[in-house]
Amino acid sequence: MFSSIKDTIQGLEKQKYICSKEIATTIYLALKMEKPVLVEGPAGVGKTDLGKCIAQALGYELIRLQCYEGLDEAKALYEWEYAKQLLYTQILKDKLSKILEDQATLKDAVNKLSTEEDVFFSEKFLVARPILKAITNETPSVLLIDEIDKSDSEFEAFLLEVLSDFQVTIPEIGTITANKKPFVLLTSNNAREMSDALKRRCLHLYIDYPTKELEEQIVKLKVPECGNYLIKEIINTIHEIRKLPLKKDPSISETLDWAKALALLGCEVLNRDIAIDTLNFILKYEKDIELVKKNIYTIIVH
Amino acid sequence: MLYDKAFISEEDKAKGVFFEFAEVLKKAGVNLSIVEIMDMMQALPLISIAEKEIFKQTLATTLVKDYTDIPIFNQCFEEFFQRKKGNDSLLEVYTSHTNAEDFIFSQEEKSLLESLIDDFLDSHPQSFFKKSNEYLTKILIDEIQSSEAGGAIGLSLFNRRSRYASGSSDDSIQELSPQVFEAIMGLLRRRMFERNMGSAIKQREDYLLNKYIYQLKPDEIKEMRELIKRFGQKMKNRISLRKKRVKRGSIDIKRTLRRNLQYGGVPFKIFHRDRKVDRPQLVVMCDISSSVNQYSRFMLLLTYTLQSLFAKVRSFAFISNLVEITDLFREMDPERALNSIFNDTNFTYGWGSNYGNSFNQFIQNYSDALTSKTTVLILGDARNNNQDPGLDSFIKIKERSRNIYWLNPDRKHLWDWSDSIASLYIPHCTEMREVKNFLDLSHFIDTLFIQKR
Numbered sequence: 001m002f003s004s005i006k007d008t009i010q011g012l013e014k015q016k017y018i019c020s021k022e023i024a025t026t027i028y029l030a031l032k033m034e035k036p037v038l039v040e041g042p043a044g045v046g047k048t049d050l051g052k053c054i055a056q057a058l059g060y061e062l063i064r065l066q067c068y069e070g071l072d073e074a075k076a077l078y079e080w081e082y083a084k085q086l087l088y089t090q091i092l093k094d095k096l097s098k099i100l101e102d103q104a105t106l107k108d109a110v111n112k113l114s115t116e117e118d119v120f121f122s123e124k125f126l127v128a129r130p131i132l133k134a135i136t137n138e139t140p141s142v143l144l145i146d147e148i149d150k151s152d153s154e155f156e157a158f159l160l161e162v163l164s165d166f167q168v169t170i171p172e173i174g175t176i177t178a179n180k181k182p183f184v185l186l187t188s189n190n191a192r193e194m195s196d197a198l199k200r201r202c203l204h205l206y207i208d209y210p211t212k213e214l215e216e217q218i219v220k221l222k223v224p225e226c227g228n229y230l231i232k233e234i235i236n237t238i239h240e241i242r243k244l245p246l247k248k249d250p251s252i253s254e255t256l257d258w259a260k261a262l263a264l265l266g267c268e269v270l271n272r273d274i275a276i277d278t279l280n281f282i283l284k285y286e287k288d289i290e291l292v293k294k295n296i297y298t299i300i301v302h
Numbered sequence: 303m304l305y306d307k308a309f310i311s312e313e314d315k316a317k318g319v320f321f322e323f324a325e326v327l328k329k330a331g332v333n334l335s336i337v338e339i340m341d342m343m344q345a346l347p348l349i350s351i352a353e354k355e356i357f358k359q360t361l362a363t364t365l366v367k368d369y370t371d372i373p374i375f376n377q378c379f380e381e382f383f384q385r386k387k388g389n390d391s392l393l394e395v396y397t398s399h400t401n402a403e404d405f406i407f408s409q410e411e412k413s414l415l416e417s418l419i420d421d422f423l424d425s426h427p428q429s430f431f432k433k434s435n436e437y438l439t440k441i442l443i444d445e446i447q448s449s450e451a452g453g454a455i456g457l458s459l460f461n462r463r464s465r466y467a468s469g470s471s472d473d474s475i476q477e478l479s480p481q482v483f484e485a486i487m488g489l490l491r492r493r494m495f496e497r498n499m500g501s502a503i504k505q506r507e508d509y510l511l512n513k514y515i516y517q518l519k520p521d522e523i524k525e526m527r528e529l530i531k532r533f534g535q536k537m538k539n540r541i542s543l544r545k546k547r548v549k550r551g552s553i554d555i556k557r558t559l560r561r562n563l564q565y566g567g568v569p570f571k572i573f574h575r576d577r578k579v580d581r582p583q584l585v586v587m588c589d590i591s592s593s594v595n596q597y598s599r600f601m602l603l604l605t606y607t608l609q610s611l612f613a614k615v616r617s618f619a620f621i622s623n624l625v626e627i628t629d630l631f632r633e634m635d636p637e638r639a640l641n642s643i644f645n646d647t648n649f650t651y652g653w654g655s656n657y658g659n660s661f662n663q664f665i666q667n668y669s670d671a672l673t674s675k676t677t678v679l680i681l682g683d684a685r686n687n688n689q690d691p692g693l694d695s696f697i698k699i700k701e702r703s704r705n706i707y708w709l710n711p712d713r714k715h716l717w718d719w720s721d722s723i724a725s726l727y728i729p730h731c732t733e734m735r736e737v738k739n740f741l742d743l744s745h746f747i748d749t750l751f752i753q754k755r
Binding site: 005021022025026028029032033035038040041074082083086190192193196199200201202203204205206245287 | 333335337338341344345348349353355356359360362363364366367368369372539540564565566568570571632638
């Protein structure tokens with residue numbers, strides 16, 4: 001557990017995750033208040049990484065659940081092992097005649113049968129999927145529910161119980177409550193709106209593209225082989241490019257790729273020719289590349 | 303509202319500020335429930351409110367759950383907490399007071415006065431507060447004096463004057479010193495302002511959304527663009543949520559059998575066929591002559607914000623000639639695209655709209671845009687300048703598309719007035735609709751998604 005907001009920033013920095021005060025505040029509060037966090041923002045600003053780094057910084061186990069269309073509770077919460085259950089019924093058939101041999105009437109047989117243990121629906125045949133795993137874990141864990149916006153809205157309903165009470169109800173068995181409350185982080189790319197019920201149970205965090213200073217720190221930390229001067233130039237350029245009306249803005253991860261590439265090429269300053277040749281590291285659409293080329297004289301000074 | 307009051311009376315007065323802030327947000331249209339407010343109260347003791355960024359983020363993270371509301375939150379926050387002082391120490395903002403009243407009233411008196419003012423504000427209808435501040439303050443003081451709770455403070459207020467005014471204490475007790483009067487008026491004014499701040503933002507939005515588009519002033523149009531972006535995003539989120547809900551279709555027998563082979567053919571798991579999501583194809587034809595061009599701008603801006611909801615959007619602009627503008631939007635952001643349309647000379651400005659010619663051109667050149675799934679939207683006032691209506695082409699467009707809607711910015715009773723030939727087209731439209739303001743436009747787009755196939 002982080003002891004303060006400052007400690008949160010430092011703890012994450014040790015995991016090579018530079019975060020703003022805003023992010024640290026929300027994370028710190030969520031941990032203190034034992035509330036899930038819903039993280040939104042454009043792609044590539046480090047939403048998923050945040051979850052990973054929190055887990056590492058706190059020494060918690062990371063349990064990750066990638067959402068997709070059609071994800072159901074059998075893949076996210078728990079599932080019965082049907083095949084084993086089938087085998088069990090077959091064993092049962094064989095054993096049954098033996099057990100019931102000495103019963104005279106049908107009624108006796110039923111009575112005898114009901115005294116036997118019923119394991120058909122029991123934890124023996126239960127397969128724990130990520131959410132149940134996070135709940136039943138002996139040590140505290142970080143449950144990262146990635147891209148929740150890709151799941152169907154029915155799936156959200158399954159989550160509600162976990163998010164508010166940290167428990168899972170299995171109709172055949174009963175309610176399983178968390179041993180150690182997991183820290184739940186949900187990420188969303190805004191493909192669709194989350195339901196109010198879900199949002200109410202979470203703290204909300206919107207991560208936008210970082211400020212120049214912050215992004216500079218991030219690059220310095222992750223790609224130290226790039227000189228400070230070059231990093232400054234890269235960041236200035238990226239921020240200029242983000243001002244253009246692009247189809248897809250370059251994200252932090254793309255800034256890092258670019259910095260790595262430029263360092264590998266042995267650049268010391270970022271000039272127009274090199275920038276144009278390597279634009280495909282940061283821009284993924286032909287149209288965007290053309291647009292930047294057109295404006296290159298205002299973006300890069302030399 | 304009731305619960306706010308209950309808390310305030312028990313909790314320390316500073317907390318009242320936060321409830322008030324929540325109230326401001328609510329009035330500004332942010333969706334807040336008691337859960338959010340309780341979260342905020344739980345979070346605040348955990349942080350140091352002296353640090354602005356942290357304090358602000360704490361409020362944002364607990365209260366604002368919809369990222370499209372963040373700009374509103376920021377605006378409210380700045381106004382609510384910064385306005386009082388240029389100083390950056392927030393702690394000071396709500397624990398100390400630099401206004402005149404602080405030299406005159408003690409802490410207890412002030413908080414008692416504030417609660418009396420709140421009662422005063424609650425007990426009168428909104429319209430009452432349009433009167434002048436002096437008048438309102440007089441009424442307030444009268445009410446304080448006559449009320450039981452006000453008795454004590456009433457006395458101390460009037461004694462206070464002896465410290466400031468030179469008159470002797472045996473003057474009529476009804477007379478207040480001007481300083482005290484001023485101070486009370488200041489307090490009252492501030493409370494009224496704080497209470498109205500949130501609703502002012504919301505009212506401004508409602509006002510813009512409801513205003514006749516052609517009456518918008520240039521700076522209001524600028525404001526509208528931001529608003530349309532936010533509004534469009536919200537609409538998009540809402541519609542895509544609705545679409546997801548109807549996705550599940552009937553049982554997919556093939557897949558169910560195949561997947562359940564591992565269980566000896568016993569159907570443990572049922573698979574459903576995905577129902578095809580009905581994404582309408584859209585053809586938008588906008589009259590951009592001066593009489594309706596503002597409508598067209600907003601219409602295009604909205605359709606392009608919502609672009610991802612449609613299978614395909616093709617847009618055309620016309621005055622006397624028709625030009626396809628789909629590519630413009632593909633290349634640049636809607637704002638710039640719009641401007642370049644209006645700078646384009648292909649439309650022969652000044653000739654006035656020619657609907658007939660434009661429909662003929664559409665059929666000749668672009669009829670490949672029409673399929674049985676296409677919805678055609680026409681935005682214009684049907685003022686054809688006494689030229690050929692091109693009805694044959696119009697009927698052809700109708701026959702080749704699923705629906706054809708006509709959005710008419712003119713008011714209904716003006717539809718056939720002067721050179722408008724609206725009623726000539728009406729029988730061939732699925733519907734002709736009056737659109738006065740942005741809300742009408744967005745309502746219409748909304749209905750496109752609820753229709754049954």
